[in-house]
Amino acid sequence: MKAKVTAHDVARLAEVSQSAVSRAFTPGASVAPDTRERIHTAARQLGYRPNAIARSLITRRSRIIGLVMSYLENQFYPVVIERLCQALQQDGYHVLLFISETEDADNVLKDILQYQVDGIVMASTTLSSALANDCIHAGIPVVLFNRVAQIGTLGGYSTSSVTSQNRDGGRLVGELLAGNGHRRIAWLAGAENASTSREREAGLCDALSAAGLQLHARGVGHYDFAEARRAVLAMFRDPASRPDALFCANDHMAIAALETLRTELGMRVPHDVSVVGFDNVPQAAWPSFDLTTVQQNVEQMVDATRTLLFQQIGGEVMARSVAVPCVLVERGTVRASGVARRPIQNETHETPETT
Amino acid sequence: MKAKVTAHDVARLAEVSQSAVSRAFTPGASVAPDTRERIHTAARQLGYRPNAIARSLITRRSRIIGLVMSYLENQFYPVVIERLCQALQQDGYHVLLFISETEDADNVLKDILQYQVDGIVMASTTLSSALANDCIHAGIPVVLFNRVAQIGTLGGYSTSSVTSQNRDGGRLVGELLAGNGHRRIAWLAGAENASTSREREAGLCDALSAAGLQLHARGVGHYDFAEARRAVLAMFRDPASRPDALFCANDHMAIAALETLRTELGMRVPHDVSVVGFDNVPQAAWPSFDLTTVQQNVEQMVDATRTLLFQQIGGEVMARSVAVPCVLVERGTVRASGVARRPIQNETHETPETT
């Protein structure tokens, strides 16, 4: 528990100036090799580590990215945190994590701004206009992850975003279901104001129209387990007009739907009804669910986020939106058509080569 | 994208000194009410926010806590992150998140130390002795979450930790299973060197001894889904000596076990074999699993972590270990004895009052 070791202490021991110490720890700075060696030895001896706070103050770069999340129960987000955090660590950045319910988002942002983060990734709430203004004002790059800015919210400015090609993803599912002979296709939305949900629904409807169909039923689950359950019960209340397929805006709700259909309504999946999700969370591959879904490519989404972030940190001012392709992962929750389609096991969560 | 607004800018506009501006933003500092008012107005007008980096430099308090995690696939950890992060935000602290595989833990720690965090919560790897030394050297409080320090690793120093009463938890399960008439009770360990796993196993064995039993079989799943599956297949290979109960060191592995037993071995739970987990993750309550488990009280664990952290930040030097009580949550994966025990539904993940 000694007093903190500073560059001055190291300088004294190595008999150089404090500037030299600083240079010895700055990649690319001009220091004689043996000087640097001497300094590093002294530093090691004293247990010196450059103070990143002091460095940030003078360089005006904190190398900290603020990551704003809301609920982590949907297993998609832990995966995102893990990947994003690791990638940014390798880039020499660090992640200051904020958990924010929609209501206090503004307070959270105030906190973030005080910490002089170099950029912000928002993977939770939609950005309020006040926040957006603050960020633009402060010149802090913001990237929306898995959502896009609502037009009009930002007073003319737009904000960069990274999403999947949600509409295409929705269309793939619509084509699969319609092509398989489903005729009473239902949609379980996330939140009505969530771009992810709206886009996926639009894609679904595109495919249905093309097949001469329209949505048979529609519910809203707010991306929540219990709410999804209620919505499913409502959609399936009338046995005479039950859907023969249910596409859910994410896997989290699709799993809730599976549970509800089986346990509470006694329905067999896919025999009585097909179910499809979106995300491809780890649980979707568990045998109990074996859920057909659309995979969001987290790897690519994270890469795009880093690229956008660094471009903006580097001075690029144009906001850009990147949409990453997604792919259908066919598992066991969709009834195969009588025709020719055989169920394809695209992916399993484990390699059973060893027993 | 204007230049950053500083206290000087505000001072100029409000016609006061820069010191006054600082005081106006320091709770409890002596400023005349109308001066403060004038300053806040000017600040609002300019969009001023105190620079937390500069403040940290001079106060030598960053109000940042480093949180070190490894894998987030086990749903217990996202829950911990969420709770801990929210609690610390309310305490005026923020969380710098590090994802660290066991190997690069030392590099991660170097990063953390440079950021002058006020404290560290380690919820992943065991602390290497080098790290521990660095932290003690630097006088940075460390709290281990859900694990305890390995004796000897720390060169005589000990490190604070927060865990559940894991041995008691293990004992509860042992008593439940033995009391229910199970006689061939197996244990699926996490990692051999993990204190959580060892303690839970010890508790189980306590109860078995008391009942005149001993462990029937034993596997190691390394807290991993695929490895747990392999271990289960190995333990159940011989139909003649199959366990009649399996206690897994956490829910994540218990779910893997359920899947494997049902899907690959065609066994019915709990008819053919009982399964118990540990943690009570959200998935444990899903109808497909309906897993009997031991609940770790995350709320209390987080509270204890904050208390320990703040005590140490406040100068307390003695390391303390807190063990929080845990409770058995009986669901549907344990066979009831012929005698009198009826299955008690302690908890469900949703309230079915509304349909």
Place this chain on the structure above:
DNA sequence: CTGAAAGCGCTTACAG
């Protein structure tokens, strides 16, 4: 290659 000096944006005794 190296050192002296200025300064990043704050907080905090110290006078008044």
Place this chain on the structure above:
DNA sequence: CTGAAAGCGCTTACAG
């Protein structure tokens, strides 16, 4: 209650 001044631990022109 308020201001002038020192200083937190660094980086970075600027000379030499």
